[in-house]
Amino acid sequence: MATVKESTARSSRELVITAQQHILEQQQAHAPDAGGTFSWLLSGITLATKMIEAKVRRAGLLDVLGSAGETNVQGETQQKLDIYANQALLHCLGLRDTVAILVSEENEEPVTFDRARETGKYVIFFDPLDGSSNIDVNVSVGTIFSIFRRPPKMDGGIEAAVLQPGWKQVAAGYVVYGSSTILVYSAGKGVFGFTLNPDIGAYVLSHDNLRMPHQGNFYSVNEAQAHTFPAPYREYIGRLRSGALGREYSSRYVGSLVADFHRTILKGGVFVYPPTRGYPRGKLRLLYEANPLAFIAEQAGGMACDGEQRILEIQPREIHERTPLVVGGRAELEEFQRCWRATQ
Numbered sequence: 001m002a003t004v005k006e007s008t009a010r011s012s013r014e015l016v017i018t019a020q021q022h023i024l025e026q027q028q029a030h031a032p033d034a035g036g037t038f039s040w041l042l043s044g045i046t047l048a049t050k051m052i053e054a055k056v057r058r059a060g061l062l063d064v065l066g067s068a069g070e071t072n073v074q075g076e077t078q079q080k081l082d083i084y085a086n087q088a089l090l091h092c093l094g095l096r097d098t099v100a101i102l103v104s105e106e107n108e109e110p111v112t113f114d115r116a117r118e119t120g121k122y123v124i125f126f127d128p129l130d131g132s133s134n135i136d137v138n139v140s141v142g143t144i145f146s147i148f149r150r151p152p153k154m155d156g157g158i159e160a161a162v163l164q165p166g167w168k169q170v171a172a173g174y175v176v177y178g179s180s181t182i183l184v185y186s187a188g189k190g191v192f193g194f195t196l197n198p199d200i201g202a203y204v205l206s207h208d209n210l211r212m213p214h215q216g217n218f219y220s221v222n223e224a225q226a227h228t229f230p231a232p233y234r235e236y237i238g239r240l241r242s243g244a245l246g247r248e249y250s251s252r253y254v255g256s257l258v259a260d261f262h263r264t265i266l267k268g269g270v271f272v273y274p275p276t277r278g279y280p281r282g283k284l285r286l287l288y289e290a291n292p293l294a295f296i297a298e299q300a301g302g303m304a305c306d307g308e309q310r311i312l313e314i315q316p317r318e319i320h321e322r323t324p325l326v327v328g329g330r331a332e333l334e335e336f337q338r339c340w341r342a343t344q
């Protein structure tokens with residue numbers, strides 16, 4: 001017969017598994033030597049996203065809507081919330097002594113911390129606010145992050161530490177500020193989703209071991225640019241539309257990568273951002289948009305490529321470089337690869 005203590009422990013565990021608990025359990029199971037540094041690091045990210053969420057939820061009431069009248073390194077108009085989100089992440093992560101380097105979409109250069117080699121173990125990339133052009137019209141936005149270990153020797157300096165291929169990520173995740181606020185992350189042993197419970201201020205496990213459906217019913221691309229897509233992409237979209245994959249597809253395009261990706265991992269299908277006349281290398285950034293989402297997609301059984309190769313095998317050349325991105329279920333990606341080969 002279970003003792004009171006045991007049954008209480010079991011019932012409370014059945015009730016609520018927070019992201020903090022889950023990360024600790026993952027770490028004890030898969031990286032016992034990490035000694036809690038990894039979960040301490042992730043708590044910095046979850047704290048920052050709760051600060052961002054509080055502002056996003058009140059955007060119409062606070063003076064955080066609209067542009068900040070600045071442009072970022074990308075030459076894009078910065079929204080006030082872009083700046084707030086960036087400051088929240090820099091602040092919360094800067095306080096974690098396990099962080100050696102931070103790379104943000106909103107900062108031209110990496111932010112380095114003078115940490116001893118044995119403490120400053122991690123390099124973190126983030127898009128503090130993804131889809132920010134959608135804030136003023138109350139459409140879902142998000143935060144994306146990607147975590148690497150700092151190379152032990154650091155003989156290549158900062159460059160060697162930040163220009164690592166995506167397959168070296170130790171973890172990646174995103175938060176989508178939508179009808180609810182959901183954190184999705186992977187530390188290399190599956191994908192897990194946590195919904196923010198505002199009553200207790202904690203992310204609670206809501207999607208245990210997420211798997212990307214083999215084939216879905218949605219394709220997601222900005223159709224307005226379709227006439228400027230390279231031939232493989234035009235051929236591919238045509239085949240999705242014509243039922244060549246054995247089913248009818250619907251088109252869904254939110255215009256916030258995190259929202260379009262979250263639907264894709266839950267419902268299946270494919271998200272495509274091809275090279276366009278305006279963005280000959282595609283619009284999305286490799287290090288803090290494509291890499292983390294490709295890592296998560298593959299951990300959930302999906303695929304992600306840039307046409308030529310797996311996103312995770314791209315050797316970065318500079319921190320804000322862009323890449324074409326095709327990410328989704330195995331059926332849709334294998335069809336894209338067929339179109340790619342047929343038009344080379």
Ligand code: AHG
Binds near residue numbers: 283
């Ligand atoms: P960000 O707000 O971080 O600059 O990202 C915007 C990106 C991405 O969220 C979305 O998929 C894409 O821009 C939409 O671009 P288009 O408006 O060109 O379709």
Ligand code: MN
Binds near residue numbers: 127129130257
């Ligand atoms: Mn973005």
Ligand code: MN
Binds near residue numbers: 082
């Ligand atoms: Mn952004």
